[in-house]
Amino acid sequence: MSTSRNQQREHQRSLMIKSQTYQYFTLFLHNQALPSLNACETVEDLHSLSGKLVRYDCMIQDMYEEEYFMSVLLPTQSSQNSETLSKSTQHSSNSQPGLPLFYKYYTELTQDQIINYETQSIDQQFAQERGNLLGISVPNMNQWLAQEPEKRAKTCLIKVYDENVRSFKLNDNLTVIGILEFNKRQSEDEEMKNVSGGDDDYDPMARTGIPNEQNIPHLHVITFRKDLILNNNQLLKRSQVNNMTLNNYSQDLKEAREKLKAILKMILEGDQVASEFTLLNIISKAHTRKDGFILGNISTNLCGISSLRSKYLNRLLEKILPHSMYLPLSLENLEEKRLSPKKNYDTNSLEPGLLQMVDNTFVVIDETLMKEGKVKENGVMNIKALATLIEQQVVQYDFMYSQIDMPINAGVIVLSEGRSMFKNTLQVVIKPEEGKDLDENKLNQIINDEDLLNQLRRYILVTNSFADVTLQDYHIPEDVSEYAQNIFIETRKNEQQNFGEVKTNADTFHALLTLARLISISDGEIALSMTNYEKARTLDQQRLSRIPQKSK
Structure with missing residues (x-):
């Protein structure tokens, strides 16, 4: 019994040492200045890094079935001492005649090796499983965050091993460190065709189900981190914030808020209300999902903005947000672009759409370029995809026989000259202030002021990007909750008496609480006050008063 306990303790100690060693090794690797796959621009660059340790920043764009492989290939009994074996192994850098081959691809084996090694039977002790992920450069990453520009x-x-095989999902934002393998050869498929018996219909994809496998680099993962570029950015690391950050830096946040609002006012013709809603839209983020009900985010339609001002607003957002996408909507773009990803079963690939993106990507929909005309089938599908994103915070993936909704956290703002086609947005009609012409020279100076931009970037990181940490203690005090509920009840009663119908419902009440929450957060406060609740009520009343009423 004592021996058994000692063995168990020794096993646990061994596992702990293994875990600690791996964690140390992982930390060490992520602090090294490794060559970057993202920096490779030519085939020669890839060949130069093949077999070496590299770093790759990517988004998972597609996922394939796991595959089994042999970590060790043993020589057949009949070939142990044969001359053929000697010839076949002399080209292998990690083997000698009669010795096993380690971690070799079947696609790399010569015909002699296939004959002289146990490739037809499976020795379970050497059978292992690995996952296959298709990585692409992170889409919509703004230049200030990117560690290196990509042409x-x-x-x-991406080949993942051990317990990491099922650790990922589509659109994960990863930094991967591993061994790069790139052996693209013109004769490779012809060689495999001969090995397979000279079948004229030979298809390389048939081996693994992975399209274009032979022509793209492979990365064998040693370690990875999710969202590392954002979490480890040089302005404010995720590890530097906590639930007290808003309180500790509330004055700095208030200062940044006022500067951002002043810039927005310059772009939006001096309009205080439109600037306030835009600021709140920028920092908003869904924090609760339940039974199709989403809380935390708001999507606004800035109505009455010119095309030139739209471009300046987008330029500002690109300068201060980590990830953003500009979608200029025209009849041509609606018809020609694909927004929703679509599964192609003939090629076994997920064909990307523009809305396949990482979490916390801010989408700017610009309708100021829209002209009159008929929207055709693909355009209608794209409009539906955007409406679904705005309302449900999901992206619909087309799998031919079914639609799959992929949840995402994506801010959306719609810019239009008249009322937007997207009715599920908060319409904010811009009310220009007299004499507020667009000062392009001054705006260009501001948008290129790195010290100011860094202050605004830190503001966004605290109030939005790292909100799951900084806002975890946000709450509504009991007296404020009671105050808000009493006003809600009183408003409904007055509407019934004065108009004969009740317009205020649970949805409008929750929307008002969200607005009040964002006002508090934008000011560096984690508790809702009566003052901020009243600010939210006033702000929304100002917004509603600008919307033309339909005549009955």
């Missing part, structure tokens, strides 16, 4: 997007097949 074009990079694609890589």
Whole structure:
């Protein structure tokens, strides 16, 4: 019994040492200045890094079935001492005649090796499983966050091992460290065709079900981190914030808020209300999902904005947000672009759409370019996809026989000259202030002021990007909750008496609480006050008063 306990303790100690060693090794690797796959621009660059330790920043764009492979290939009994074996192994850098081959791809084996090693039977002790992920360069990452500019997007097949095989999902934002393998050869498929018996219909994808596998680099994962670029950015690391950050830096946040609002007012013709709603839209983020009900985010329609001012607003957002996407809506774009990803079963690939993006991507929908005309089938599908994103915070994936909704946290603002086609937004009609012409020279100076931009970036990081940490203690005091509920009841009663119908419902009440929450957060406060609740009521009343009423 004592021996058994000692063995158990020794086993647990061994596991602990293994875990600690791996954690130390992982931390060590992530602090190294490794060559970057993202920086490779030519095939020669890829060949130069093949077999070396590299770093790759990516989003998971597609996922394939796991595959079994042999970590060790043993020589057949008949070939142990044969001359053929000697010839077949002399080209392998990690083997000698009669010795096993380690971690070799079947696709890399010569015909002699296939004959002289146990490739037809499976020895269970050497059978292992690995996952296959398709990585692409992180889409919509703004330049200030990117560690290095990329001339074009990079694609890589990511091989994951051990317990990490099922640790990922579509659209995860990853930094991967591993061994790069790139052996693209013109003769490779021809060689495999000969090995397979000369079948004229030979298809390389048939081996694994992975499209274009032979032509893209493979990365064998040693370690990875999710959202590392954002969490480890040089302005404010995720590890530097906590639930007291808003309280500790409330004065700095208030100062940044006022500066951001002043810039927005310059762009939005001096309009205080429109600037306030835009600021709140920028920092809003869904925090609760239950039974299709979503709380935390607001999507506004800035109505009455010109195309030029739209471009300046987008430029500002690109300068201060980690990830953003500009969608200029025209009849041509609606018809020609694909927004929703679509599964192609013929190629076994998920064809990407523009809305396949990482969490916390801010989407700017610009309708100021829209002209009159008929929206055709693909355009209608794209409009529906955007409406679904706004209302449900999901992106619909087309799997031919079914639609799959992928949850996402994405801020959305719609810019239009008249009322937007997206009715599920908060319409904010811009009311220009006299004499507020667009000062482009001054705006350009502001948008290129790095010290100011860094202050605004930190503000966004605290109030939005790291909100799951900084806002975890946000609450509504009991007296404020009671006050808000009493006003809600009183409002409904007055509407019934004065108009004969009740317009205020649970949805409008929750929307008002969300607005009040955002006002508090934007000011660096984690408790809702009666003052901020009243600010929210006033702000929304001002918004509603600008919307033209339909005549009965």
